Amino acid sequence: xxxxxxxREAPKPAKMTLTLIALDRPTADFAAVxxxxxxxxxPIVIGRRRLDEPTLGAIIVNNKVxxxxxxxxxxxxxxxxxxxxxxxxxxxxQILPSSTGVIGWGLPVxxxxxxxxxxxxxxxxxxILPAAxxxxxxxxxxxxxxxxxxxxxxxxxxxxxxxxxPNMATMLVYVLTDLAVPRAELRAMLTRAVNATFNTIxxxxxxxxxxxxxxxxxxxxxGVDHAAFEQALTTVCRDLAEDVVRNGEGVRHVIRVQVQHAxxxxxxRALGKAIVNAPLFKCAVAGNDPNVGRLVQAIxxxxxxxxxxxxxxxxxxxxxxIEIFANGVFxxxxxxxxxxxxxxxxxxxxxxxxxxxxxxxxxxxxPPHERCVEIVADLGHGTASATVLGGDLTHEYxxxxxxxxx
Amino acid sequence: xxxxxxxREAPKPAKMTLTLIALDRPTADFAAVxxxxxxxxxPIVIGRRRLDEPTLGAIIVNNKVxxxxxxxxxxxxxxxxxxxxxxxxxxxxQILPSSTGVIGWGLPVxxxxxxxxxxxxxxxxxxILPAAxxxxxxxxxxxxxxxxxxxxxxxxxxxxxxxxxPNMATMLVYVLTDLAVPRAELRAMLTRAVNATFNTIxxxxxxxxxxxxxxxxxxxxxGVDHAAFEQALTTVCRDLAEDVVRNGEGVRHVIRVQVQHAxxxxxxRALGKAIVNAPLFKCAVAGNDPNVGRLVQAIxxxxxxxxxxxxxxxxxxxxxxIEIFANGVFxxxxxxxxxxxxxxxxxxxxxxxxxxxxxxxxxxxxPPHERCVEIVADLGHGTASATVLGGDLTHEYxxxxxxxxx
Numbered sequence: 150x151x152x153x154x155x156x157r158e159a160p161k162p163a164k165m166t167l168t169l170i171a172l173d174r175p176t177a178d179f180a181a182v183x184x185x186x187x188x189x190x191x192p193i194v195i196g197r198r199r200l201d202e203p204t205l206g207a208i209i210v211n212n213k214v215x216x217x218x219x220x221x222x223x224x225x226x227x228x229x230x231x232x233x234x235x236x237x238x239x240x241x242x243q244i245l246p247s248s249t250g251v252i253g254w255g256l257p258v259x260x261x262x263x264x265x266x267x268x269x270x271x272x273x274x275x276x277i278l279p280a281a282x283x284x285x286x287x288x289x290x291x292x293x294x295x296x297x298x299x300x301x302x303x304x305x306x307x308x309x310x311x312x313x314x315p316n317m318a319t320m321l322v323y324v325l326t327d328l329a330v331p332r333a334e335l336r337a338m339l340t341r342a343v344n345a346t347f348n349t350i351x352x353x354x355x356x357x358x359x360x361x362x363x364x365x366x367x368x369x370x371x372g373v374d375h376a377a378f379e380q381a382l383t384t385v386c387r388d389l390a391e392d393v394v395r396n397g398e399g400v401r402h403v404i405r406v407q408v409q410h411a412x413x414x415x416x417x418r419a420l421g422k423a424i425v426n427a428p429l430f431k432c433a434v435a436g437n438d439p440n441v442g443r444l445v446q447a448i449x450x451x452x453x454x455x456x457x458x459x460x461x462x463x464x465x466x467x468x469x470x471i472e473i474f475a476n477g478v479f480x481x482x483x484x485x486x487x488x489x490x491x492x493x494x495x496x497x498x499x500x501x502x503x504x505x506x507x508x509x510x511x512x513x514x515x516p517p518h519e520r521c522v523e524i525v526a527d528l529g530h531g532t533a534s535a536t537v538l539g540g541d542l543t544h545e546y547x548x549x550x551x552x553x554x555x
Numbered sequence: 556x557x558x559x560x561x562x563r564e565a566p567k568p569a570k571m572t573l574t575l576i577a578l579d580r581p582t583a584d585f586a587a588v589x590x591x592x593x594x595x596x597x598p599i600v601i602g603r604r605r606l607d608e609p610t611l612g613a614i615i616v617n618n619k620v621x622x623x624x625x626x627x628x629x630x631x632x633x634x635x636x637x638x639x640x641x642x643x644x645x646x647x648x649q650i651l652p653s654s655t656g657v658i659g660w661g662l663p664v665x666x667x668x669x670x671x672x673x674x675x676x677x678x679x680x681x682x683i684l685p686a687a688x689x690x691x692x693x694x695x696x697x698x699x700x701x702x703x704x705x706x707x708x709x710x711x712x713x714x715x716x717x718x719x720x721p722n723m724a725t726m727l728v729y730v731l732t733d734l735a736v737p738r739a740e741l742r743a744m745l746t747r748a749v750n751a752t753f754n755t756i757x758x759x760x761x762x763x764x765x766x767x768x769x770x771x772x773x774x775x776x777x778g779v780d781h782a783a784f785e786q787a788l789t790t791v792c793r794d795l796a797e798d799v800v801r802n803g804e805g806v807r808h809v810i811r812v813q814v815q816h817a818x819x820x821x822x823x824r825a826l827g828k829a830i831v832n833a834p835l836f837k838c839a840v841a842g843n844d845p846n847v848g849r850l851v852q853a854i855x856x857x858x859x860x861x862x863x864x865x866x867x868x869x870x871x872x873x874x875x876x877i878e879i880f881a882n883g884v885f886x887x888x889x890x891x892x893x894x895x896x897x898x899x900x901x902x903x904x905x906x907x908x909x910x911x912x913x914x915x916x917x918x919x920x921x922p923p924h925e926r927c928v929e930i931v932a933d934l935g936h937g938t939a940s941a942t943v944l945g946g947d948l949t950h951e952y953x954x955x956x957x958x959x960x961x
Contacts, residue, residue, distance in 0.1 A: 218880065252852060253848035446592065477624065
């Protein structure tokens with residue numbers, strides 16, 4: 150496989166980057182899952198068709214403009230595919246297109262076609278880092294995860310920082326492997342891996358119109374154990390999903406909620422999502438304020454509205470390993486409050502700095518640690534469980550999104 | 556009826572205020588609806604019991620501490636009721652308690668009992684303004700609405716600015732009338748009025764554990780037409796609900812979504828909620844940025860996740876009366892973009908000011924106008940409709956909630 154990118158230029162959403170991932174040889178073994186947003190982008194519409202094609206040869210990605218519900222969007226995207234195919238000596242149906250960026254704008258087709266020859270001619274077989282860098286928009290840093298097994302490897306890259314509450318997929322994720330796994334097994338494994346990883350995260354409860362996870366196998370390394378492959382694939386997906394949250398727009402604390410002993414897996418996941426999506430709790434975490442009442446509010450809201458028959462009498466909550474709620478009442482005292490504040494401070498990625506000209510900005514660098522705000526919600530009434538990751542709600546998020554397009 | 560308050564002292568959440576609303580004579584004609592949060596406050600538990608009592612004589616409200624899941628919370632609240640009853644020569648079962656404020660803290664019972672004699676001795680039959688002022692927490696201003704009919708009137712007061720997505724009720728609302736309507740009719744009317752008004756607003760998608768709407772009739776003015784009464788009651792509730800949003804934490808734009816020609820009223824309301832609760836769209840509105848792609852995202856997310864069989868092919872969207880989406884694609888051009896920005900600016904309540912010491916604060920004054928960001932979503936496929944009110948997501952919201960308790 151070869152990768153390409155054109156250099157990004159600051160500021161972040163200013164210039165479109167075309168990223169081309171080309172296989173040395175087209176493969177029949179590819180899989181993809183897409184957003185369930187009911188108003189999807191044109192590349193999603195095309196991508197769903199591509200799943201019926203016999204082989205895939207390349208993936209062409211642009212940022213800046215997501216090509217969602219733009220007039221003539223499907224035709225524009227197919228035109229890019231056709232030109233990419235011509236240059237790579239492939240058929241248009243062998244090209245998977247992806248777009249991310251502003252919803253509502255149309256692709257600058259002629260300019261993109263003009264840039265394609267240079268993208269093709271500079272394809273390189275080296276590091277995947279340029280591709281990981283090329284696909285970002287508001288991401289603070291590129292996201293790459295890798296697992297080695299059976300004499301080959303699985304390498305994945307992801308972009309996504311806002312509009313992140315994936316439903317059957319996440320923003321843009323490409324997972325590449327040289328391990329030979331047939332198409333049918335590949336697709337079943339990808340669906341399960343995505344469901345257990347990307348579908349359990351939420352940065353801001355918004356579900357993108359462009360979510361895509363694609364998995365491509367070149368098939369060069371035969372004989373891999375399928376169970377081991379699926380485990381490694383799930384690990385790569387889980388690590389990338391956590392990267393997406395840790396790099397979420399304005400995220401200064403990653404929040405990990407483990408819901409245990411729930412009556413169903415659906416309820417466990419929904420409760421985890423209810424907690425990481427509760428704006429007041431997210432703001433409290435941003436302020437290193439262990440306002441656990443807002444945590445209880447989020448659980449009670451979801452159960453009251455969506456699952457009113459649920460028994461909460463055995464509910465037990467811990468934050469940073471410290472029991473805060475049991476037997477129907479809070480279990481708090483001043484020493485615990487002090488310890489809870491310390492836990493929140495330890496999980497903070499960056500301190501919020503005073504804004505320049507009223508605009509808060511987050512530092513652009515890799516995260517200093519992988520710690521989370523750790524919450525366990527034990528319902529004491531069932532065998533199902535789920536782990537959900539989310540982030541806090543900060544001034545940096547508001548600054549980034551109150552003025553993203555300008 | 557008489558009202559009382561002890562003066563509030565700045566800063567906002569610093570000191571508890573006890574507010575007493577006492578009837579001249581206990582009445583059998585009262586109604587109340589409460590939060591459906593599954594972990595409700597002790598006053599909600601008691602309030603539900605009070606609905607079975609033959610008469611109601613007074614309402615005692617405190618702010619600062621909401622008495623939710625605090626050890627001994629029900630006993631604490633009943634003790635306040637008993638002491639209030641003793642001073643008013645009533646029975647404890649004739650007192651409706653309400654608490655709002657921080658979740659997780661216990662009531663300072665002895666201090667509150669010590670303050671009750673002065674609350675009783677200073678009861679006055681004058682304006683309801685002191686009561687409206689006494690019940691607030693993070694509200695910017697007191698909220699009072701009134702309707703006159705049939706020789707009497709309906710007067711309502713409300714508090715609530717954050718943790719506002721009421722489910723069958725809203726924060727604290729008290730509606731008083733001298734018009735005689737029997738208990739059964741009063742309760743049926745209140746349920747319908749709340750469902751059409753308070754249950755269609757959302758400031759931040761969080762549902763309080765303390766939501767209460769109480770309606771009390773002294774019965775002094777007989778002969779009111781019931782249909783006219785219900786209409787006036789609904790108007791008072793709708794106006795108060797809009798006041799709650801316009802005064803929502805950090806709200807600088809009120810967003811009104813009218814969903815029309817939907818297959819069901821439930822879907823219409825859910826779509827309206829999905830739009831006003833979408834963080835990215837809320838941030839865009841805060842920045843006067845007509846990023847209508849985020850509006851489409853919110854609709855597509857809800858339909859994709861919750862109602863995937865819905866036909867969106869006839870979807871037509873307007874913002875400020877300007878068509879932005881029809882026939883499956885955006886209908887945008889530079890002139891429209893300029894007009895959309897102008898609409899957003901006109902609906903802005905306050906310009907965001909540079910923060911002092913990193914903390915954004917909203918002005919404490921009455922709103923300068925009653926304009927909204929006006930969105931119409933026409934599904935073109937049904938007869939149901941709904942109107943939902945929400946607010947934008949601003950630095951002022953984050954500042955208020957990242958450090959509310961300290």
